[in-house]
Amino acid sequence: VSVTAPEGFVASGVHCGLRKNGRLDLSLVRSLAPATGTAMFTINRMLAAPVVVSREHLDLAEPQAVVTNSGVANAATGERGLLDARATAAETGRLLGLDAEEVLVLSTGVIGALLPLSNVIAGVREAAATLSDDGGADSAAAIMTTDTRPKEAVARGSGFAVGGMAKGSGMIHPQLATMLAVLTTDYPLEPGEALDFLRPAVDASFNAISVDGECSTNDAVVLLANGASGVGRTPASDEQFALCIRRVCGELAKQIVADGEGATVLAEIAVRGAATEVEARAIAERVATSPLVKTALYGHDANWGRIAAAAGSARVDGGFAQLDPGRLSIAIDGVAVLVDGRPSGHEPALTNGHCAIDIDLALGDGGATYLTSDLSYDYVRINAEYRS
Amino acid sequence: VSVTAPEGFVASGVHCGLRKNGRLDLSLVRSLAPATGTAMFTINRMLAAPVVVSREHLDLAEPQAVVTNSGVANAATGERGLLDARATAAETGRLLGLDAEEVLVLSTGVIGALLPLSNVIAGVREAAATLSDDGGADSAAAIMTTDTRPKEAVARGSGFAVGGMAKGSGMIHPQLATMLAVLTTDYPLEPGEALDFLRPAVDASFNAISVDGECSTNDAVVLLANGASGVGRTPASDEQFALCIRRVCGELAKQIVADGEGATVLAEIAVRGAATEVEARAIAERVATSPLVKTALYGHDANWGRIAAAAGSARVDGGFAQLDPGRLSIAIDGVAVLVDGRPSGHEPALTNGHCAIDIDLALGDGGATYLTSDLSYDYVRINAEYRS
Numbered sequence: 001v002s003v004t005a006p007e008g009f010v011a012s013g014v015h016c017g018l019r020k021n022g023r024l025d026l027s028l029v030r031s032l033a034p035a036t037g038t039a040m041f042t043i044n045r046m047l048a049a050p051v052v053v054s055r056e057h058l059d060l061a062e063p064q065a066v067v068t069n070s071g072v073a074n075a076a077t078g079e080r081g082l083l084d085a086r087a088t089a090a091e092t093g094r095l096l097g098l099d100a101e102e103v104l105v106l107s108t109g110v111i112g113a114l115l116p117l118s119n120v121i122a123g124v125r126e127a128a129a130t131l132s133d134d135g136g137a138d139s140a141a142a143i144m145t146t147d148t149r150p151k152e153a154v155a156r157g158s159g160f161a162v163g164g165m166a167k168g169s170g171m172i173h174p175q176l177a178t179m180l181a182v183l184t185t186d187y188p189l190e191p192g193e194a195l196d197f198l199r200p201a202v203d204a205s206f207n208a209i210s211v212d213g214e215c216s217t218n219d220a221v222v223l224l225a226n227g228a229s230g231v232g233r234t235p236a237s238d239e240q241f242a243l244c245i246r247r248v249c250g251e252l253a254k255q256i257v258a259d260g261e262g263a264t265v266l267a268e269i270a271v272r273g274a275a276t277e278v279e280a281r282a283i284a285e286r287v288a289t290s291p292l293v294k295t296a297l298y299g300h301d302a303n304w305g306r307i308a309a310a311a312g313s314a315r316v317d318g319g320f321a322q323l324d325p326g327r328l329s330i331a332i333d334g335v336a337v338l339v340d341g342r343p344s345g346h347e348p349a350l351t352n353g354h355c356a357i358d359i360d361l362a363l364g365d366g367g368a369t370y371l372t373s374d375l376s377y378d379y380v381r382i383n384a385e386y387r388s
Numbered sequence: 389v390s391v392t393a394p395e396g397f398v399a400s401g402v403h404c405g406l407r408k409n410g411r412l413d414l415s416l417v418r419s420l421a422p423a424t425g426t427a428m429f430t431i432n433r434m435l436a437a438p439v440v441v442s443r444e445h446l447d448l449a450e451p452q453a454v455v456t457n458s459g460v461a462n463a464a465t466g467e468r469g470l471l472d473a474r475a476t477a478a479e480t481g482r483l484l485g486l487d488a489e490e491v492l493v494l495s496t497g498v499i500g501a502l503l504p505l506s507n508v509i510a511g512v513r514e515a516a517a518t519l520s521d522d523g524g525a526d527s528a529a530a531i532m533t534t535d536t537r538p539k540e541a542v543a544r545g546s547g548f549a550v551g552g553m554a555k556g557s558g559m560i561h562p563q564l565a566t567m568l569a570v571l572t573t574d575y576p577l578e579p580g581e582a583l584d585f586l587r588p589a590v591d592a593s594f595n596a597i598s599v600d601g602e603c604s605t606n607d608a609v610v611l612l613a614n615g616a617s618g619v620g621r622t623p624a625s626d627e628q629f630a631l632c633i634r635r636v637c638g639e640l641a642k643q644i645v646a647d648g649e650g651a652t653v654l655a656e657i658a659v660r661g662a663a664t665e666v667e668a669r670a671i672a673e674r675v676a677t678s679p680l681v682k683t684a685l686y687g688h689d690a691n692w693g694r695i696a697a698a699a700g701s702a703r704v705d706g707g708f709a710q711l712d713p714g715r716l717s718i719a720i721d722g723v724a725v726l727v728d729g730r731p732s733g734h735e736p737a738l739t740n741g742h743c744a745i746d747i748d749l750a751l752g753d754g755g756a757t758y759l760t761s762d763l764s765y766d767y768v769r770i771n772a773e774y775r776s
Contacts, residue, residue, distance in 0.1 A: 044697060045701070045710070045713070046697055047713060079730075111693025112692060112725075216697055295772045305500035308499065308500070309463070309499055311434065337500075341466045343466075343501075375679075377765050379683070383679070385687055
């Protein structure tokens with residue numbers, strides 16, 4: 001199901017030789033009815049070729065199909081990389097009876113390697129020939145890299161559905177770091193509307209997760225809406241649709257963090273009482289990405305001292321987020337460990353795979369939440385060996 | 389030698405029960421002649437009690453002695469922590485015939501635990517009784533935490549010397565993160581001058597190193613100058629003194645990175661061609677702290693794609709540092725791996741414990757250098773187990 005759960009979408013996933021051992025490595029998702037859509041991309045300055053090309057295409061046409069390869073990121077590949085991405089879109093369009101500009105191209109994998117274009121073109125042909133309305137699972141499998149399991153989610157409203165698939169484990173961080181997601185819906189949207197629904201859902205989900213604080217060259221979240229459900233729109237249905245998008249994004253984000261490279265603990269960080277929202281977010285992000293906090297989580301150590309130190313070093317434009325050590329309170333798994341700057345003497349035993357970290361600065365109304373995982377031996381192993 | 393290399397300084401290091409197995413854990417450094425001095429402290433908002441107290445003392449008097457304990461950071465300890473730090477300074481002053489305000493207090497170790505004051509006071513008494521002009525080595529050993537070896541350096545000018553000791557392995561990052569250094573000199577300085585010499589040396593050394601991107605609650609660099617060499621000052625001797633301070637700081641910073649928790653590779657990152665100095669520094673820092681770059685170094689993988697991705701995500705006030713993927717060049721150990729945005733197809737074999745990463749943005753005149761180390765299994769082990 002997932003991307004093929006809504007009406008009027010077909011998908012497929014094939015192996016074209018970019019990943020080893022016959023693993024699926026090329027995914028195609030297509031709307032059968034004319035769709036509108038949008039995408040949000042990485043803010044890394046080192047944009048991968050497919051991101052450059054897909055942004056161009058979105059400026060020129062409404063997207064009708066998304067072709068994604070894993071194994072090779074087609075990033076830092078110069079002019080040749082742009083030509084390869086354009087050729088991939090053109091061949092996909094030709095096979096599906098679409099303009100090249102109606103096709104978005106996504107890539108994920110090793111940076112700096114050229115795309116083996118003949119493999120990709122062969123893969124596109126096989127993928128186009130095998131599109132089906134139960135191809136969602138193959139499609140979700142084909143976008144994986146170091147992921148240990150595919151990520152899929154579906155939410156249903158009254159008469160319509162939102163489906164989604166995502167990949168991402170290492171380099172997961174806000175601003176869509178090494179994360180790809182493709183969302184589909186048969187809810188009817190007018191051209192230009194999709195971003196209004198997508199952006200708040202992404203900010204509350206994919207942009208509030210971190211595995212290792214990296215920010216990749218290739219990340220993208222795509223939304224295609226084809227209206228094939230035929231439901232009529234009301235303010236209430238719009239609200240329900242917004243909720244469904246948010247639920248699918250939230251569910252996929254959680255799956256990504258839980259599948260973080262080497263992750264054994266999923267930690268939910270909630271900051272409140274910050275001077276501003278921006279500062280709350282900076283503090284939550286700093287704690288979520290601190291190697292010392294993350295190794296402590298791995299060691300099942302409720303090391304709130306490291307949490308306090310990380311919070312105190314959160315940067316915002318122009319300096320550091322405000323923090324008064326005498327007003328700071330921290331609770332871990334509901335146990336108050338620091339109260340108004342004084343250690344309580346109590347510490348929870350971190351025994352399971354979840355951890356809730358609550359930080360109250362008692363300065364203002366700013367709040368933010370963030371998901372993160374621990375930093376384990378396996379994170380080091382996976383990333384020290386990734387290219388070999 | 390180290391802090392006792394210059395004339396007129398005595399030091400000692402004793403065990404008072406803060407660290408296990410009889411390890412030295414309390415250091416005392418004292419000038420025998422009236423000294424002037426200064427200190428630079430962490431910019432973490434979560435200031436440790438000794439930092440708060442030492443800053444107060446510097447506002448009131450010229451520092452004549454520095455007492456440092458390891459094992460307990462006396463951070464996040466509220467009002468009680470401040471009282472403990474003040475009591476430590478007062479007892480040290482009483483024993484040495486100094487005002488409490490003439491004593492600086494430094495601490496390093498676990499955050500959130502209260503200082504066992506009776507141990508510290510007993511330690512101060514023993515340390516005061518054992519001060520000697522060959523106590524530098526004990527003093528340097530007594531400030532260690534997870535350090536595997538003491539860090540000491542001496543530079544000599546014409547008729548004067550600069551000595552220094554430092555500690556720091558985990559949490560090493562700019563703005564003096566979990567790093568302590570005490571510098572001494574018998575060069576004559578006027579009150580108020582010390583910072584003019586210390587700041588540029590610190591910016592070029594301790595503020596340009598990273599082990600894991602953390603920024604601690606306790607970091608400090610102290611300089612005491614007592615003029616006991618009796619040398620006369622000239623512009624040339626001032627220049628020589630500035631060079632000596634810089635050399636001692638640089639040497640200590642290098643020792644700290646080389647002793648980074650679990651470090652097996654020392655990497656020197658040089659950025660040039662950035663739009664501004666500030667952007668150059670942001671890019672160098674981002675690359676130096678990227679977990680993906682650091683795990684690749686551990687795997688002896690010249691993974692320049694991760695370097696490029698990290699460079700592209702460097703933040704500065706108001707946004708991201710400028711980077712044009714088509715102009716970016718990267719060389720590793722002198723081998724050009726990316727030239728004007730195109731992979732060269734060559735990659736060096738990273739076989740030894742050093743790695744030079746050169747990044748040229750070809751945009752402007754901004755340059756910066758940064759020292760970092762790799763991210764290894766041992767980093768995870770040490771930090772997952774640190775409190776247990």
